[in-house]
Amino acid sequence: MTTPVLEAQGLQKRFGASKGWFGRGGNPGKAAVQRVSLSVNAGETLAIVGESGSGKSTTARMVMRLIEPDAGTVHWQGDIVSGLNNRALRPLRNRVQMVFQDPFASLNPRMTIENSIAEGLRVHQPKLTRTERRQRVAEMLGRCGLDAAMMARYPHQFSGGQRQRIGIARALIVQPAALVLDEPVSALDVSVQAQILNLLQELQLTQQLAYLFISHDLSVVRHVADRVLVMLQGEVVEQGTVEAIFTNPQHPYTRRLLAAKPISHPAEREEIVAE
């Protein structure tokens, strides 16, 4: 059996916990994520669905090691990364990258997109010269469907869809094995959503990327995911292949979720996405 690219075991996170003064009157906090385990293989997409507050973003950030889990382990390509300090973690950071939800907040407004995208190269391939970096950035922009001539511009000169492409380019420039996609299309117009989803699928096919896809949009999930994990109040209530979840949901919450988001014209939706 091959090692999963991303693996998490028994992740837990509470927010707002405090010890209190002199060990008295402490606050146990609110459980955001409890006992979440997952694994994603190369070339596969695992979707996490759930309403806002269900802990799916927190889970994603723990997998990324942007939030410290209270308990549980995280492995990237078989190597344990939970418990590592920042210094030890840095050389491994290129293995897993993240694409964020809000294309307007995910790029540094005071940096040209060339510098934003080149950031990963500075960290992980510090020996590259300026020209080599620029060349890689240009290549990466081309692969994400953007004109390399745009790289001297600032984020505010781009549309939401373009910015999301820039975000994808920034993540992919360090040649990660996995991408954590935190609602990558939910801030975009439907037509732009389809373009970005197609780009992501194309990139996944050519590079055998593992995707951890966070979304609340079930029609998108149905289109991109291989397996689905349903979260409710910080816990996984159901998981299975995309067919199983959509055709034969077991947990009442999953059924409710599916019913709340009726796809009245599935054919139509599929057509738009496939364009």
Place this chain on the structure above:
Amino acid sequence: MTTVALLALLAPWVAPFDPVAIDVHQMLLAPSWQHWCGTDSLGRDVLSRMLYGARVSLAVGFVAVGISVVIGAALGAWAGYSGGRVDGAIMRATDMVLCFPTFFLILAVIAFLTPSIWNIMIVIGLTSWMGVARLVRAEFLSLRHQEFILAARALGTSGWRMVLAYFLPNAIGPLLVSSVLGVAGAVLIESGLSFLGLGVQPPDPSWGNMLTDGKDNIQIAWWLSLYPGLAILVTVLGYNLLGEGLRDWLDPR
């Protein structure tokens, strides 16, 4: 305000008379075509003294603010970037310094030092960084959870580069505004100190010590007090308005 700065820079060329030249035949002359703002009790030209005084006031303003911004930004950045206990410690220390009434703190410190323009700049700088520190810290805290900061962390960007390339450039607007407002405050403090005789020492002119000279003769020579007073007013008001204007301009919301 630009005019004030320009006149201060060009004082040696613009000033009609030597600001420290005493002429006992020309004592306490009312404003006239020859002496636009009159002369003082030692026959010195008030306009010339004001122009030279502007250099002192503005120099003190800028240097003092420079010092306070460097200290404040460094401490605020450290606190805001580190968070947790470091943040707590730095901010409590800041609160402690903030508890002292600034002006009296400065008076106390100056009393131990020889009053000189450099000491004033340094002391004002060292006692006015707290606002900047708080501001920078607050900006950093709000930036910490921005997605572009998370993205840089996910890439493994080093701490120094995070602060210099990601945090600071995005906090520069409010910092600039508060610096400009700080210049006004520093000018005012310098005038106050000089008025009390703890600032710029005679015979060198400063707006503050000109006011002191003026108060003895205020009943017979109003121009001695009015013009330096107006200069302070215009400058402080100017920098305050510039600061407010910058704030509105930088903040589209």
